[in-house]
Every structure is written in structure tokens, then in C-alpha cells.
Amino acid sequence: MSDTVKGRSFFHLHLVSDSTGETLIAVSHAVTAQYQGITSIEHMYPLVRTRAQLDKAISEIETSPGIVLFTLVDQELTQVLDEACHALGMPCLSVLQPIMSLFQSYLGTASTPRPGAQHILNADYFRRIDALNFTLMHDDGMLPENYEDADVVLLGVSRSSKTPTSIYLANRGIKTANIPLVPNMPLPRSVTKLKAPLVVGLFASPERIVQIRENRLLSLNATPDSAYVDRLAVADEVAQSRKLFAQNGWPMIDVTRRSIEETAAAIIDLYKVHRQKRAAEAAS
Template identity: 50%
Template sequence: MKNIHLHLVSDATGDTLEQVAKAALAQFPEINAQKHYWPMIRTARHMERLIPEFDERPGIIMFTLVNQDIEDVLIAACEKHSWPYISVLHGIIRELGHHLGQKSIARPGLQHQLNDEYFKRIDAMQYTLMHDDGQCLDGLKDADIILVGISRTSKTPTCIYLANKGMKTANVPIIPNQPLPRELDNIGDKFVVGLINSVDRLVHVRRSRLLSLKENKTTTYVDEQAIKEEVQQAQRLISGRGWPVINITRKSIEETAGAIMKLKYKYDDDKEKAARDQ
């Protein structure tokens, strides 16, 4: 295992930089990076004051700086001290400007402005939390996406992820040997997706869940045959409504959400096309 210092320098919150660094480092499992965060660098003078900090713990410097004066100070110091550096945004902004025929305004933190998109995400999150696990079923008509599935099919975390993308997302549990809630009969043309999981995976996840709750009793909740029947019932209910289904086995939350959004885009496109053809 190789240890390195990684300095993350940003003129805003540094969230973008942190996500890029995390994704990149995942490709180098033998590297142990000690991260040092330097957000909200607003002036060249502020940048100059940080140079001694880098000198105390030399390593790789990654940065997202849109102000040219601040970037110039950092790059000059890196070249003087022979510190390796990586500009995460410079190449992207330069190429975008080239293809768009425009010059960037070089203003940091614009993605964090309190604009309409921000408030849309807040509204979506509030809606999603209120409509989790079959709560407030009368509000399903206001959803952008409705997820249905049996227990332990990652409905809630997937809903939270989608809400953070601005999607009002409700989820409704499929309960063994019970019909779907009648409110699902009155949602018009709302977009609904069914989530299923493999029997083996469900057995494992549910047993782990009971262990975490210190429950040792044997119940149908973790019985393999009962779970198999539960999955089959869920598949019949979902296919009977003509809803698309996603098998989440071995899928991350991000992958499941991505698959849902791909289906939603197609659903919306088909609906718009049908409306034009009328």
C-alpha cells in the first residue's frame, strides 16, 4: 500500500472535486490517499497564504478553480516546487467554450445557487419523505415516479436518490397475500416501476436485517420457499398492471436509479408523441 498526500483545492464548496477524486482513486486500490481539503479560496492572496501548507505535506494537488488569477498563483507554486497538479475543470470548460463559441464567466459556485432547480429538489425531497413505504397514498397523483416492490428491494434509498435529482418519488410496498392498495387504481397515467430481487439475495439481506435487530426467531420473512412465492406474487401483480420491472440484484442504488430514469425518459417521450399524433 502506497501512502500519498492529496490536496483538494477549490474556490467553492469542493463537492465536485471530492466526487471526482473519490471516483478516480477507486481505480487505484493500492493507494492510500490522505486528503487535505482547501475550499472557498476566493482571492489570489488567500491562495498565496496556503502555499506553505502544501510545502509541509507535499503531494498531488487537484483543483477546481475558475478564477484565472487564483489558478495562476497555484500553478506557479506547483511548478516552482515541482508538485504534480491536476486541473479538474480547466480542460472541460476550455473545450466547452470552444465548441459553444463562448467564453466562460469564470464565476465559482454557480452550481450551488438557490435557483429554481434547487427548490425543485427540496420540494421533491419533502414529497418523497412524506410518501415513503405506502404513506399518504392519496398523494400518489402528484408523484413523478412511483416504485412498487416487496420488502428489501431498496425502494426507500432509490426514492431518496431520485428525489435528489428533482423527482417526486413515492414507494408502495407489495405485501404477501394482499392486493395492491386501491389508490394505485386511480393514478391515471403516472409512471410506475416494479422492483424485484433474487430469492437468494433477499434471503441474505433479510437475515442480515433480523440479525441487526437481534431477532433470532424463524419466520416466513426469511424462509426461502415463502420468499420465492412472495417474489412470484409480486411479479404477477406488476406484470398484470403492465408496469416495467427492474431486477435490482447486484445493482447499486445509482444503477437502479439510472435504469429507472432511462425508462422514464422513454415513457415521457412516448406519451408526448402520442399526444402529438392525436
């Protein structure tokens, strides 16, 4: 049951994991986002792999009653946590168990319990690390001579979410370079001749760009640049960027009301089509 303090409702949310807890955090955030006006107070217990570690978590759960979500593959620890929550009268749910049961019924075989197995150092892991290194080295227009080695190249005016989107894509194993579009500064010629990477243009409404730029200047205690935050000047920047995207046949995405995750998902879809097209061209 949630409590109210100064007009705000909150509840305690206990996340118990035998790994980093990233799965629990992602799932719980996706659900709590659907409840407006209610805030979760998260209690995170990562790398719980012994009875002593679990007992410590249970003690804290008893002190701050709430919802308990867990990802434990050790059946003994799972049973201890289930019984403790039942005795305390608290709701307790294994986030992975329903999915694992579905997989088992379809595949006809049981899983092999491996705590933290999703974080194993395999080829996919190192591919993501390589993508992240590439993306950090090619942020904000750096090293243009390497753009042909990118999977995706993002273009957009200042404050159009290029860098955070690039980092998100890198975490998905996609090597991404991003290039700022600056008034009166031409693009490197190599950009319009790129063959291997998918080039995507990002833009937002002038009002949104101005708002973000003003907040950026305030955070830096910087003197406002009239052209940088002028509504008409920014509108012209955005219009010119969209004209450039259209002239080169580059797909463009309006990020005004999109989260970074939504923008990245749209780019990943475009990238899949781009790869299929290149594979077909190479085979013909």
C-alpha cells in the same frame, strides 16, 4: 507515489474547491474506484475564495504530499496553487479547465468566472427541493391518496433499494413515491389505476434480499423473524412481486448487482420515454 501500511497502499488526495467540492468528490471517486487495493486519503478544502484560505490548504498539502485536484475559477488563486504545487513537485490539475476549454472552442466565447455558480438558487434548485420533500413524505407507502401527483412510483419487497433509489431520483428533481410489497397485504387499489406517474417494479435475487435483511436485523439487534429471512419464503415474495409487475405491465428492474446510481439511471431513461408517450397522447 503511494505508500504501504500493513499491506495496504494509500496516497494523499487533496481536493481544493471554491464551492462545496461535490464535483471534485464525484470525479475523484470515479477514478479511484478503478484502482483495486489502493486507497485515497482525502483532504477536502471547500469554499476556498481568498488567498489566506488557499495558503492554509497549501500548507497542509506540503505536510501530506500527494495528488492535487481543484476547481477554482479565480485565475489569481489558480496561478498561486499551480506555482506552489510545481515548487513542491506535486501533480496538480484543474478538473474543470479541459471541459471549459472545449466549451469555449465550440461556443466561440469565453466563460464568466462565477465561484459556486452550479449551486445558484434557480428554478431547478427549487424543483429538486420540492421533489425531495414530496419523496420523503411518500416513503414506504405513506399518503397513497397523493400517488397520482408523483413522477415515479417504485414497488418492491422489503430491502429492494426502494428508499435510497427514491432519494437519488428526488435529487434529480423527480418526485418519487415508494410502496413496499408485504406478504398477504394487498396494494392500495389506486396504484393499479395510476395514469400520470411511471410505475416501476424493483426486485433482487432471494439470496441478496436475505443477506441485506439479515444485516439489517443485526444492526438493529433485533430477533430474527424466520419468515423474513427464510430463503424459500423470500423466493416466493420475489416471485409474487414479479408476477404482479408483469400482470400490470409495469417495467421491472433487477437491482441484484446494480448500484443505486445505475438503478436510478435506468429509471430516468424509462421516465423520459414515459413523458414522451404521455405528451404524444395529450397532443393527439
